[in-house]
Amino acid sequence: MARNNVPTLHVFPTPEEVLQQLADFFVELATRAIAGHGTFSVALSGGSSPKKLYELLASPAYRSRVQWEEVFFFFGDERNVPPTDTESNYRMAHEALLGPLGIAPTQVFAVDTALAPAEAAQRYSQSITEFFGQREARFDLVLLGLGDNSHTASLFPHTPVLAESVAGAREVYVEEKQAYRITLTAPLLNQAQVVAFLVYGADKAVAVQHVVAGEQDIAQFPAQLIAPTSGQLHWFLDDAAASLLPAGRQ
Numbered sequence: 001m002a003r004n005n006v007p008t009l010h011v012f013p014t015p016e017e018v019l020q021q022l023a024d025f026f027v028e029l030a031t032r033a034i035a036g037h038g039t040f041s042v043a044l045s046g047g048s049s050p051k052k053l054y055e056l057l058a059s060p061a062y063r064s065r066v067q068w069e070e071v072f073f074f075f076g077d078e079r080n081v082p083p084t085d086t087e088s089n090y091r092m093a094h095e096a097l098l099g100p101l102g103i104a105p106t107q108v109f110a111v112d113t114a115l116a117p118a119e120a121a122q123r124y125s126q127s128i129t130e131f132f133g134q135r136e137a138r139f140d141l142v143l144l145g146l147g148d149n150s151h152t153a154s155l156f157p158h159t160p161v162l163a164e165s166v167a168g169a170r171e172v173y174v175e176e177k178q179a180y181r182i183t184l185t186a187p188l189l190n191q192a193q194v195v196a197f198l199v200y201g202a203d204k205a206v207a208v209q210h211v212v213a214g215e216q217d218i219a220q221f222p223a224q225l226i227a228p229t230s231g232q233l234h235w236f237l238d239d240a241a242a243s244l245l246p247a248g249r250q
């Protein structure tokens, strides 16, 4: 099946340049959102790629460029581990960004992994709904990464959560990890004003090719589910990750 979801690609020679451009983009979106409606809500990605972005945002060059007390942090997905575990997405974000910036706990919405996965997901959905109140749950920014198997958030290939039609958080058992995860669903991610993927490194090139330019096969390439309903979709890539995209799309 042909696909008509055309994202804006931002491709730079090195990961350092990609990180800087995405940090600038973050500042611009935060400034605009805070000027427009007083707050900036962002769903953070986990894994290893965004750590350097978070460190950059917390660095002297960036920390004074955002009104951090108006920023509210959520997580696109979480591993079913305690927040002290080295696998925890919360722990990584806390060490690289939230802690160094001294973000107040009231501004951070973490998944409660002390609960059973289904209950943790249900409570997380509820916290998101309560945060947005009467408004549609629409993050100002969703940051996403891409696994080399084309998963994003914890939307893994061939998992039942890919068929979820309700905007919220869900638990998912990921066979290849032999573990539960909690993930925001594609309908919720797609309600965002802006979705930005951050992907760098040659080991992601095949996945980028499948997701950005391949035939649609969501079961195999779940990141193809990400197509904001009325928001914008951006991919921040380095040359290596973009190297297999057709000419003219790099």
Ligand SMILES: O=C1O[C@H](COP(=O)(O)O)[C@@H](O)[C@H](O)[C@H]1O
Pocket (backbone or CB within 6 Å): 045, 046, 047, 048, 049, 050, 076, 077, 078, 079, 089, 144, 145, 146, 147, 148, 151, 152, 153, 154
């Ligand atoms: O497991 C996860 O993987 C993806 C990609 O992570 P990376 O380590 O390859 O950068 C990430 O976006 C997701 O949040 C995380 O839980």
